[in-house]
Amino acid sequence: MPDEDQHLLVMKGAPERILDRCTSILLNGEIVDMPADSEQRVKFEAAYLELGGMGERVLGFCHSFLDAKEYPKGYAFDNENVNFPLEGLTFVGLMAMIDPPRANVPEAVAKCKSAGIKVIMVTGDHPITAAAIAKNVGIISDGSNTVDDIAKDMGIPVEEVDPSKVNAAVVHGSKLKEMTAEDLDALSQTTRKLCLPERRHSRS
Numbered sequence: 001m002p003d004e005d006q007h008l009l010v011m012k013g014a015p016e017r018i019l020d021r022c023t024s025i026l027l028n029g030e031i032v033d034m035p036a037d038s039e040q041r042v043k044f045e046a047a048y049l050e051l052g053g054m055g056e057r058v059l060g061f062c063h064s065f066l067d068a069k070e071y072p073k074g075y076a077f078d079n080e081n082v083n084f085p086l087e088g089l090t091f092v093g094l095m096a097m098i099d100p101p102r103a104n105v106p107e108a109v110a111k112c113k114s115a116g117i118k119v120i121m122v123t124g125d126h127p128i129t130a131a132a133i134a135k136n137v138g139i140i141s142d143g144s145n146t147v148d149d150i151a152k153d154m155g156i157p158v159e160e161v162d163p164s165k166v167n168a169a170v171v172h173g174s175k176l177k178e179m180t181a182e183d184l185d186a187l188s189q190t191t192r193k194l195c196l197p198e199r200r201h202s203r204s
Contacts, residue, residue, distance in 0.1 A: 005068040007075065009084060010061070014126065015048050015094055018060030022091040026063075031090050040091075047094060052128035055136055056096040062089040101137050109138045118188070131170045144168040 011018060019041065025034040034040050051058050064085060077084055112119050119139050123130050131148070134140040146168045151158040169187060171179075179187070 003068065005073060007066040007068075007071050009064045009066055009089070011063070011086075011089065012059050012061050015044070015058050015060030016126075018062050019044060019091055021087050022062050022089045023087075024089075025091040026093075034091065044091075044094075048126075049128060051094065051096040052126050053132055054096075055098075055100075055129060055132035057099050057125060057129055058094055058096045060094055061092040063092055064089045101133065105137045113138075127170045127172050134168075134170070140168045146170050 011021070023034060024031050025040050026032075027040075032040075048058060066084065071084065109119050121130065121134050121139050123133070125133065131140065131146060140146070144167050145153075145165065147158050147161045147163075147166050148170070149168075150161045150165055154161070171187070
């Protein structure tokens, strides 16, 4: 625990980005080292996949007790020209929130589809969560499979999936930025359902 002269730095954000900033983890009240190949990182990934796969929005949390001599009382913290540590933090945990779509969304999606309108979802959620929500509201309908769905069912890497069997896509914003107009046209033609999780615009 910190003494009364220490500042406590806290951070929340996309779990994978929060974890990248951490070199330790809080376990049973103790701060424990967490190297890149640690069991805790494997457990984190499993928990994140499970929660996101249920359509829940997941946040990661971390903190750090700052050195009282370097960051004394009255220290002028600057969020623009960052003058405090953003790396080497301690991972605290995950929090999942249920933020369900409005009740009329599935009906609206169904009407669009019946009218021949292709529905594309753009979201700030993690691709796992985005795919789960898209399935819940009917954007990705029963019988449609993303490359990840097929890889999971067959127990193979996504690189080995036959593209002709993929009829729904979830494209992360980082990849979307690298795609040309021709790439997008090809994607639109070969997949009936498209979900675009965009990169979050935040420090964490």
